[in-house]
Amino acid sequence: MEGGLIVLAAALLLFLSPEVQGTAHLSFSNNTQVNITRDGCGVSKLCVETPNNCDPSGNSSCLFASAVSSVPVPPYGVDLSVELSGESAGYIAVGLTANASEGTSMLVICAQNSSDNGTFFFRTMQRNNTDNMLTPTETRVKEIRGMVNGNMIKCEFTVPNLNASNIRSSEATTFSVLLGNGSFDGSVLGAFNLLFGSKPLDLIKPDSNVPPTAAPTTTAPISNTTIMPSNTTMPSNTTMPSNTTMPSNTTMPSNTTMPSNTTMPNNSGALQPHAVLLLLSVLTLSVLLRV
Structure with a gap:
């Protein structure tokens, strides 16, 4: 009887401990190779990182995550394949949430177990976005593989059947992505330190966080019209090009060839009607004075 009570008490402690979590929902891959790069970012996979545009294959301070989503299959959702890389003496994590300032986030943690010679450690948690409290959850994850090299942690995994019921109350594939350690x-597991939070991103669109490219500017063609400045004296034997605009006060000499499409303004060398009348009046007056 006493032995049975001891077993029951131990079972209750195991159940009530917030840091104790079963692993039946986790499936580890036989392949332990992990290779994470920026190849395919914005084309075949959605990428987020801090610092901006850092390369996980060559920068130890780069906290990086990528996601590749399968085609949605209602009502089962999508299979989300994730890569996560970063440096930490404890853990790195990626989270999905509808709103980073309220509600909850699904948090996936890749860590090194300092009490076991820095071996790879994997857990799923739920984060309260208001008070940052972490609670163990049994989110199903498969094909888990990870490696620890010093403080560099890298892991890859797949979250199957990710849909609205896992995260929020309405079906969607758009979430804010969180990165932290x-x-x-x-x-x-210590408190989650949020280092990066994205805008809402559609997980099935690899380019949903790629800024649009501005349209190229065009230059207007140069007109072939020639404009003559005012007070211009034209020399003899001058040939005028087509589409020439003649300003006022332009003196046209003899032997000047005027092409088509030439605009002649007022005050040019050609006689205007009122000038002809004035000339006739002067000639008439001269004749009368001689008589």
């Missing part, structure tokens, strides 16, 4: 001593 925290401490881990082998038994207790």
Whole structure:
């Protein structure tokens, strides 16, 4: 009887401990190779990182995550394949949430277990976006593989059947992506330090966080019309090009060839009607004075 009570008490403690979580929902891959690069970002996979545009294959301070989504199959959702890479003495994590300032986030943690020679450690948690409290969850994850090299942690995994019921109350594939880290001593996961939060991104569109490219500017063609400045004296034997606009006060000499499409303004060398009348009046007056 006493032995049975001890077993029951141990079972209750195991159930009530917030840091204890079963692993039946986790499936690890036999392939332990992990190779994470920026190849395909914005084309075949959605990428987020901090610092901006950092390369996980060559920058140890780069906290990077990528996601490749399968085609949605209602009501089962999508299979989301994730890569996560970063540097931490404890853990790195990627999260999905509808609103980073309220509600909850699904958080996936890749860590090194300092109490077990820095071996790879994997867990799924739920983060309260208001008070940052972490609660163990049994989100199903498969094809998990990870590696730890010093403080560099890399992992790859797939979350199957990711849909609205896992995260929020309405079916969607658009979420804000969170990146961060925290401490881990082998038994207790420390608070999640949020280092990056994206705008809402559609997980099935690899280019949903790629800024649009501005349209190229065009230059208007140059007109072939020649404009003559005012007070211009034209020399003899001058040939005028087509589409020439003649300003006022332009003196036209003899032997000047005027092409088609030439605009002649007022005050040019040609006689205007009122000038002809004035000339006739002067001639008439001269004749009368001689008589």
